Amino acid sequence: MHKKNLIARDISWLSFNARVLQEANDPTVPLKSRIRFLGIHSNNLDEFFRVRVATLKRMVELAGKKANMHFEDNPQAILDQIQTIVLQQQNEFNRIWDGIQDEMKKQKVFLVTEKKLTKEQKDFVRTFFDEEVRSNIIPLLIESLPALPYLRDKSLYLGVVMRKEDSAYDQKYALIEIPSKTVGRFVQLPSKTDDKQIILLEDVVRYNLPYIFSYFGYDYFDAHVFKVTKDAEIDIDNDVSTTLVQKIEHGLKNRRKGKAVRFVYDKEMDAGLLEYLIRRLNLSRRDNIIPGGRIHNFRHFMDFPDVFDKKTTRLSPIRHPALKNSLRVTDVILEQDVMLHFPYHSFDPLIDLLREAAMDPDVTTIKITAYRLASNSKIINALVNAVRNGKQVTVMLELRARFDEEANLEWKNVLEDEGVKVLLGVPNMKVHAKICVIKKRIGNKTTQYGFVSTGNLNESTARVYADHCLLTSNRNIMADVNRIFSYLENYKTGEKFLKACKTLVICPTTMRKQLLMLINREIRNAKAKKEARITIKLNSISDTDLIYKLYEAAEAGVDIQMVVRGIFCAKVENKKYKKHITAISIVDEFLEHARVLIFHNSGKERVFISSADWMVRNLDHRVEAAVPIANSEIKDELKSIIDIQLRDNVKARWLDNHLSNEYVSSAGKKKTRSQVDTFHFLQQKAVKV
Structure with a gap:
């Protein structure tokens, strides 16, 4: 087989972002959420350009040279396709x-520009600018500068043309960075009616341009927004004499100087200024120069003010029935396995588990991995308290979690100042496993408990990311979690610890091999005319070997059902398949982040939850962990949730060979919106107990 049997990863990703746009277009979605989905689409696209487009451009530049990257067959063709789709x-x-x-107007919510202000609003905008904005901006006259000033990647800029009405020659260009981060992007205006009127911060600045540049005596101002997206890949060089921390810090500085990979501008921008900016940014017409409307940096719209009549219908998280009446989470976990399904279940038990360990006089050590943390992390607070209470605490902090590097460097300092042992990972490998082990010593007996999860230890994202977390004191699982930490503490000589794992399935050592073995078993069963079935839920699947193995399984007649949120490079329809692969993507209020694998295995089903997607980077270049689910009740519960998702006919789209993103039809069937139905399913289980 050749790569023509695959969908290009980046084109597939753009198809996912089109599904996000579909949510923004759905009139059944509350208006604030529709605006939020536009913000998510925009934020996703920014990251796509900063990472993937930048990488493809490097591939074009490095063509024929030896480089440490997986090359696409024809990166330039993919870049051209991306430009068209975008x-x-x-x-x-x-x-x-x-x-x-138009819908906002019906709810009497208006975005007002600087040209439509009442007398009272003009006074308000003038005062607001003086009190809140002026000290946060530095206007730059750019023509006289030898080089264009450094333009920040995530910032929005106002490009200003100034001149005197009576002369076209006396003209100047200026740049102003809009201080959205410090001031906020949205300003609510006073109104004498019950209308809710909002002005964007760039329009506040626009209105005040005559005051900002009053010194020059100009009377004509033309100002339009633009933004630049830069290459965000951090090159971690192999200079052994430099610590990882120094490399990351250096990389973050270099990221700020990254090459521009996209320039998005208001199509009404003055032609002379546009030409000037493109030239000074060293962009050519082949680069992604994208004309747009008046508003850019839509990612801020994820936080649009809550001024709408219809509020979200989101239900409050459920307390897990096993933890309902218990004073201590720890006592329950020592007796039985518990699986939490976020965000349907509350994230609190995870924080409680660590808080209890911090105060428990019998607990001696806590070891935990951290990839992305909340900005005011209760997890960190619990771990700091544990150290203060004399526990030995080890945190594996992944400094290379993309776009969280800076935050994680700060957490490193906080933790080390408190006496936490901070591990910084393995060279050329990210630590993405979500694991924790707590050791408790009573008399001569050591008891171990903790968790293996599919999601980050982040109480903020746990409200919107759908994940599974197994809380357990299973000795075999905890023994393997210990082995992973032994490897992380001695990675130079410790690969033997990973290879010794007997229960957990680990990347980069055993997972790929194990997955191929499990699929092969289903292929053998199908060929022997026995029932053969594979059900997979992932964020992304792009690994060629595993996709081809699934093709082989489909040709043998294995029933394959897949739920994949994002990148999906497999082709589901082929005349050679005895059974077409059924694949859907669910995009809804919560972000589907969990990975679940179910293999029929002649009726003795193997069920796993995992931190790893089926991508080369996860399977070969990350430390990941999948945990088999042994408890039959939890297994059934997890399978029920996956079954609900496979029946979704409200928010599910077919993943087909043509990237059509057609909704699964509910014609003649009972409507199933899996996220709502999963909530009700878990709520009923909680009530029954």
């Missing part, structure tokens, strides 16, 4: 945004 999506985005603004 422009189409931009047009769709603008169409949806126009429709949303």
